[in-house]
Amino acid sequence: SAVISQKPSRDICQRGTSLTIQCQVDSQVTMMFWYRQQPGQSLTLIATANQGSEATYESGFVIDKFPISRPNLTFSTLTVSNMSPEDSSIYLCSVQGVSYNEQFFGPGTRLTVL
């Protein structure tokens, strides 16, 4: 299984600011995913990030609000832009495993927007 780390683990931010979340994997992976878990809710896919191509966003999520970078096969960032209290969530990155149908998740970044 892949070992995934995320930075920061948690943050408290002011309304109107932006936060960039980093996701680092200990092996090269083709597909990375970013999910959002709002308080008491399930996980919702934000976007799929493949190295060397633009991220693919799900309905309801736009690049201007959640820009994603994927500069290499072990790293990705998600930025939450112009934050509002509604953006308070846990943001998780995941990677597709060697077994192609497995996904492994990072520990998440707990974001609180005041």
Add this chain to the structure above:
Amino acid sequence: AQSVTQLDSQVPVFEEAPVELRCNYSSSVSVYLFWYVQYPNQGLQLLLKYLSGSTLVKGINGFEAEFNKSQTSFHLRKPSVHISDTAEYFCAVSDRVTGRRALTFGSGTRLQVQP
């Protein structure tokens, strides 16, 4: 489009009792099925998965699940739970046909094991 329904938001159970967490899915294409566990303040850990073959799948920590195609269900079971099994459990599916590997999750079931 796919959807996953977890019928119970919370399941209280006494230690050493059996438990079943229910999951039903809807999809226009064949799917792969997964159960994940999320312990408090932690990320998600894969419990088990169904890709093909035997419909009874065994996972970690003594959990198992049975795929029922006719009922489009993938219920999770454990014959005897421990306090340490207290966590949130998520059922998820991914598309077998189109190559889309992202997961669609259910709303989660909180398992509360009481002494």
